Amino acid sequence: xxxxxxxxxxxxxxxxxxxxxxxxxxxxxxxxxxxxxxxxxxxxxxxxxxxxxxxxxxxxxxxxxxxxxxxxxxxxxxxxxxxxxxxxxxxxxxxxxxxxxxxxxxxxxxxxxxxxxxxxxxxxxxxxxxxxxxxxxxxxxxxxxxxxxxxxxxxxxxxxxxxxxxxxxxxxxxxxxxxxxxxxxxxxxxxxxxxxxxxxxxxxxxxxxxxxxxxxxxxxxxxxxxxxxxxxxxxxxxxxxxxxxxxxxxxxxxxxxxxxxxxxxxxxxxxxxxxxxxxxxxxxxxxxxxxxxxxxxxxxxxxxxxxxxxxxxxxxxxxxxxxxxxxxxxxxxxxxxxxxxxxxxxxxxxxxxxxxxxxxxxxxxxxxxxxxxxxxxxxxxxxxxxxxxxxxxxxxxxxxxxxxxxxxxxxxxxxxxxxxxxxxxxxxxxxxxxxxxxxxxxxxxxxxxxxxxxxxxxxxxx
Numbered sequence: 001x002x003x004x005x006x007x008x009x010x011x012x013x014x015x016x017x018x019x020x021x022x023x024x025x026x027x028x029x030x031x032x033x034x035x036x037x038x039x040x041x042x043x044x045x046x047x048x049x050x051x052x053x054x055x056x057x058x059x060x061x062x063x064x065x066x067x068x069x070x071x072x073x074x075x076x077x078x079x080x081x082x083x084x085x086x087x088x089x090x091x092x093x094x095x096x097x098x099x100x101x102x103x104x105x106x107x108x109x110x111x112x113x114x115x116x117x118x119x120x121x122x123x124x125x126x127x128x129x130x131x132x133x134x135x136x137x138x139x140x141x142x143x144x145x146x147x148x149x150x151x152x153x154x155x156x157x158x159x160x161x162x163x164x165x166x167x168x169x170x171x172x173x174x175x176x177x178x179x180x181x182x183x184x185x186x187x188x189x190x191x192x193x194x195x196x197x198x199x200x201x202x203x204x205x206x207x208x209x210x211x212x213x214x215x216x217x218x219x220x221x222x223x224x225x226x227x228x229x230x231x232x233x234x235x236x237x238x239x240x241x242x243x244x245x246x247x248x249x250x251x252x253x254x255x256x257x258x259x260x261x262x263x264x265x266x267x268x269x270x271x272x273x274x275x276x277x278x279x280x281x282x283x284x285x286x287x288x289x290x291x292x293x294x295x296x297x298x299x300x301x302x303x304x305x306x307x308x309x310x311x312x313x314x315x316x317x318x319x320x321x322x323x324x325x326x327x328x329x330x331x332x333x334x335x336x337x338x339x340x341x342x343x344x345x346x347x348x349x350x351x352x353x354x355x356x357x358x359x360x361x362x363x364x365x366x367x368x369x370x371x372x373x374x375x376x377x378x379x380x381x382x383x384x385x386x387x388x389x390x391x392x393x394x395x396x397x398x399x400x401x402x403x404x405x406x407x408x409x410x411x412x413x414x415x416x417x418x419x420x421x422x423x424x425x426x427x428x429x430x431x432x433x434x435x436x437x438x439x440x441x442x443x444x445x446x447x448x449x450x451x452x453x454x455x456x457x458x459x460x461x462x
Contacts (some may be wrong), residue, residue, distance in 0.1 A: 014170025019316040024328045027305045033174040034216035035300035037181035044185040063143035066136045076260030078159040084253025086166030090311025102238045108249040116159030123152025147203045154211030157218045164221035180217040188213035255398035262402025263430030266409045281424045299380045303387035310391030314455045333380030344373035368428040375432035378439035385442030392451040
């Protein structure tokens with residue numbers, strides 16, 4: 001099937017060619033389904049915390065929280081490998097290399113499955129030692145170990161869903177992944193209520209609810225893609241390992257996995273820094289972190305659109321269109337950032353009161369939100385420049401970006417405390433300055449034009 005033939009059947013399939021048409025319209029129409037899905041995931045995270053915290057108690061909720069740094073590291077690797085597959089699929093699709101698209105679909109799936117199984121093994125076997133290394137409280141470590149072993153055993157579901165969603169988005173389909181995020185979110189909440197409250201299964205019930213929902217989402221995504229997406233109509237010959245494409249999948253995906261790994265490490269470092277302050281500051285940081293997670297969803301959704309848009313147009317050789325797409329995405333970032341800044345300044349206290357009742361914590365949270373909101377625009381720039389550079393296969397920048405996040409959080413934390421003497425406000429100042437630093441590096445890398453020569457689409461392998 002040629003690109004021309006794909007264009008002709010676009011109305012009957014989910015494939016979307018992003019190499020033609022209005023850049024702004026394409027970015028927004030691709031972004032909105034992603035945004036709905038991402039917000040639903042945040043709603044689930046809050047609902048999950050409410051169910052566990054209210055029914056099982058604060059220790060159980062704390063035990064689950066203790067596993068987050070480790071599971072996030074594992075899932076970041078799966079996400080990076082899925083992104084790598086998506087980038088290759090988008091570039092080959094943009095170049096009109098149908099056979100390479102199909103071979104990438106199978107060869108990258110092998111890598112995702114093997115990696116997820118290895119991560120599952122490590123997570124299950126070494127759960128206790130890793131939790132002890134993190135200093136998990138003795139009254140929480142048993143529940144944390146149970147939860148982590150079950151969640152890590154289901155890493156394969158996370159890997160496959162990430163893979164399926166990334167390659168479908170690479171082909172211009174943002175709606176199908178959104179549908180399965182909705183399915184997973186609703187199913188997860190229902191199973192949480194059933195396993196935790198009705199069957200009294202404790203933290204194990206919460207873990208089983210999560211992996212069952214993820215498994216349904218993963219299997220459903222693959223089966224749906226096979227039915228409605230013409231590029232998933234595979235022959236037996238497509239399942240043969242192609243050494244060149246297999247190696248290229250690793251070359252593209254691993255740096256992205258390490259990028260997520262490094263960013264996760266930087267968040268762990270920052271949390272350790274936050275924990276050095278009094279409890280009210282730690283609680284206020286938790287409040288602003290929840291707000292930050294919501295603020296980042298529009299940027300994250302836009303970044304997915306930019307990545308797919310860039311990949312397809314790099315494959316088609318439309319460099320000028322890639323540049324125009326970035327300019328349009330910066331306008332969108334500006335609108336989002338200004339809106340969120342006004343919300344944080346105008347309704348910060350109301351937002352904080354949704355989480356806590358302590359007047360001092362609310363006051364610290366409101367001021368923390370104000371500090372962060374002045375840096376929302378650089379945060380958005382991080383997302384769109386990183387998405388463009390990742391979509392163009394600038395794997396070197398993936399390593400640079402991860403390192404910049406780690407360096408920034410350490411450097412600015414030390415600077416704010418020991419040089420500026422900003423005290424408790426160092427927590428939010430360090431975060432905001434890290435965004436400004438990382439955003440500036442992203443713009444510099446983009447301006448260098450190194451990414452222009454990174455297209456993999458010229459490699460045929462057929």
